[in-house]
Amino acid sequence: MVETAAAVATVNGMAITDAMIDAQAKRMGSQPGMSELDPAMLREAATDALINHTVLVQQAEKLGFESRPEIKSQIQTRRDGILANALLKEQLATVSFSDAEVQAEYEKHFNTKEQEYKARHILVEAEESAKELITQLDAGGDFAALAKEKSTGPTGANGGDLGWVSPSQMVEPFGNALKAMETGKYSSTPVKTQFGWHVILLEESRDVTPPSLEQVKPQLTELMKRNALKAYLEDLRTKADVKMN
Known part of the structure; x- marks a missing residue:
């Protein structure tokens, strides 16, 4: 008391x-x-x-x-x-990080140049429908017009326009297909994802400039703190006598 x-x-x-x-x-x-x-x-x-x-x-x-x-x-x-x-x-x-440690964490996440892609796609349910679309494109069909007419995806009304996207934002193998394409070309074979069959048009690509260290330093140090606490907890668990019944 x-x-x-x-x-x-x-x-x-x-x-x-x-x-x-x-x-x-x-x-x-x-x-x-x-x-x-x-x-x-x-x-x-x-x-x-x-x-x-x-x-x-x-x-x-x-x-x-x-x-x-x-x-x-x-x-x-x-x-x-x-x-x-x-x-x-x-x-x-008790957790603190040196400038060198923060720099190393920055380089781990932003050590490579990434690219963004401006793309369109047409989504259909069947592979045969996608192949037929490619045939129409080969004959001079307009990609945006076909997307408006045939695409079952939400971007169909906008001519299949996805805007600027990074491969990491897209489901696979859509993202890998984008990276392998030539600018101005459409996919010569349909690309299958969990949503259906896609025909993709790559319109443009550009390098993405990573943010500076100062811009992302607060987020990086927060991530490093979480990782330090995770390691601390894992160490405690390793030393504990844990038995599953």
């Missing part, structure tokens, strides 16, 4: 301190509408809320709620969560 001399109020001998009120006021101040209260009113509301909370807790203890199995389970779960999160937070505070 906190010394009552340091208390702003007591409830059946249980102290409510300045620190407790400040923390409660901070929580309440973040709630909609409460942030508009002046500090004195917010502090008064926080004190009142703590008194109410303490009265309820004391009554629950008096009635033996802690011995109820479902309550004990909830308390244990909350306790375990608080401990685990506190450990991870403390571990995270």
Whole structure:
């Protein structure tokens, strides 16, 4: 029990301190509408809320709620969560990275030039339908017009226009087919994906300039922190006696 001399109020001998009120006021101040209260009113509301909370807790203890199995389970779960999160937070505070480590992480993700492709496609359900479209294109058919008429995909109404895309955005083998095509050419054989059969037209391609290190440094360091915590957890699991029943 906190010394009552340091208390702003007591409830059946249980102290409510300045620190407790400040923390409660901070929580309440973040709630909609409460942030508009002046500090004195917010502090008064926080004190009142703590008194109410303490009265309820004391009554629950008096009635033996802690011995109820479902309550004990909830308390244990909350306790375990608080401990685990506190450990991870403390571990995270010890994690830091040198400039060289951040640079290495940057190069790992942005060490190669990528390309984007401006493409159209016509999506149909059957391979034979796709082959027939290629025959029509070979005879001088207009790709966009055929896409509007025949494509079952959502881009059909726009002449099959996909805009600028990277292969990694597309399902396979669509992405690989794009990379292998010549600019201005359409696929000579249908490309099958989980959505059906595609005829693809590659209109243009361009190099993608990667973002600078400074642009992505916050995201990279966050990723590195997550990976460090993952490694820490994996190390703990390796050392633990884990048995699956």
